[in-house]
Amino acid sequence: MKTHVTQLSLFETRDSSGDFAVRVSSRARRLTARVHVGGRVEIVVPVGVGARTVRDFVHRFMPWIDRKVASMRSFVVAAEPVPKSIEFGISAERFAVDWSVAARRSLRDSDGTLRVQAPDERQARWLLQGWLKRAAAERLTPSLLRLAQELDIPVSRVAIRCQRTRWGSCSTRGTVSLNCSLVFLRAAVVRYLFVHELAHTRHMNHSPDFWRLVERLEPGYKSLDAELLAGWRTVPEWVFRN
Ligand SMILES: [Zn+2]
Numbered sequence: 001m002k003t004h005v006t007q008l009s010l011f012e013t014r015d016s017s018g019d020f021a022v023r024v025s026s027r028a029r030r031l032t033a034r035v036h037v038g039g040r041v042e043i044v045v046p047v048g049v050g051a052r053t054v055r056d057f058v059h060r061f062m063p064w065i066d067r068k069v070a071s072m073r074s075f076v077v078a079a080e081p082v083p084k085s086i087e088f089g090i091s092a093e094r095f096a097v098d099w100s101v102a103a104r105r106s107l108r109d110s111d112g113t114l115r116v117q118a119p120d121e122r123q124a125r126w127l128l129q130g131w132l133k134r135a136a137a138e139r140l141t142p143s144l145l146r147l148a149q150e151l152d153i154p155v156s157r158v159a160i161r162c163q164r165t166r167w168g169s170c171s172t173r174g175t176v177s178l179n180c181s182l183v184f185l186r187a188a189v190v191r192y193l194f195v196h197e198l199a200h201t202r203h204m205n206h207s208p209d210f211w212r213l214v215e216r217l218e219p220g221y222k223s224l225d226a227e228l229l230a231g232w233r234t235v236p237e238w239v240f241r242n
Contacts, residue, residue, distance in 0.1 A: 022054065031057045035068040081121040082128070083238050086114070088183045090190050091139055099124045107131055125238050129162065132239065136160050136180035144176060144194050151217060153198045164240050167228060168193050170200040181235045189231060192224035 021042045028046040031054065035041050045054055058065070086095045095114050102117035107127040109115075114131065118124040137160045148155040156174035162181065169177045176197045182190050195218045203210035214221050 033058070033061050033065055035065065039069040041065055041069060081238065081241070082116070082124045083236060086128075086132075086236070088135075088139070089186050089234065090183045091187070097128070122242065125241060129239065132183070133160055133162055133180045136162075136178075136183045139183055140178050140180075140190070143190075144178065144198075147191065147194050148198055151195075151198060153201055155198070155201070162239065167231070168197045170197045170204075172204060174201055176201075181232075181239055184234045184236070185228070185231045189224050189227050192218050192221055193228055195221070196225075 021040065022045055023042055024045045024047060026047050028044045030046060031049065032044045033041065034044065043054060043058060082099050083097050085097055087093070093112075095109075095112055097114045097116060099116035099118065101119065103119060104117065105119070105123055105127055106117045107114060107130070109131070114128070116124050116127055118127055140160060141158045144158055145155060154174055155176055157176070159175060159177045160180050161177050163179060167179045167182060171177075178193075178197075182193060196214060199210055199213045199217065202213060218224065
């Protein structure tokens with residue numbers, strides 16, 4: 001297979017949003033338009049098809065291309081590099097994010113609006129990730145300790161981690177590690193994770209004894225466990241992005 005990639009300025013009359021790449025393909029049987037994520041448009045042209053035919057084709061399919069470009073652009077907005085707002089499921093809180101480019105990094109929380117200044121998106125995200133960890137510690141640690149006291153299960157230390165792999169863990173010495181992304185989940189699901197980890201301080205395994213204890217502390221644990229497992233989908237993409 002041989003494919004030529006060419007950029008032709010066939011469509012210079014179109015406005016700035018219409019940046020087409022024209023690719024001449026020896027495999028293509030007919031003219032096709034492809035719209036990629038982000039709204040980039042590619043016209044695939046069989047060998048030997050003239051510029052005029054391509055132009056007519058694009059003209060004919062312009063309404064379809066425009067619709068497709070709009071939807072592919074909005075798809076990218078869903079995974080924005082710096083979020084415009086942050087919502088915590090655990091506490092039903094919503095923070096607006098107002099970020100601007102500045103040489104020095106700073107993050108200030110003024111009445112539910114996070115004012116972020118950073119040289120670029122990556123560093124803005126880094127500031128928000130740091131803020132998330134602190135915000136998560138404030139919301140998770142006291143409620144875990146309260147529950148531990150209620151259930152009369154000793155906890156020596158609570159650590160907040162922002163990791164991709166697990167919601168929580170527990171050591172034999174009574175250190176409970178919690179994932180900062182738990183704040184994106186419902187309070188009932190977070191409470192179940194607390195119960196799960198606290199039960200592990202008694203049984204460091206998933207034995208029938210462990211599950212019996214979990215069920216005693218949280219009778220509806222099965223559906224909450226399923227919701228916790230699916231909960232990764234509710235964590236915004238920026239949380240783990242470098
Ligand atoms: Zn477990």
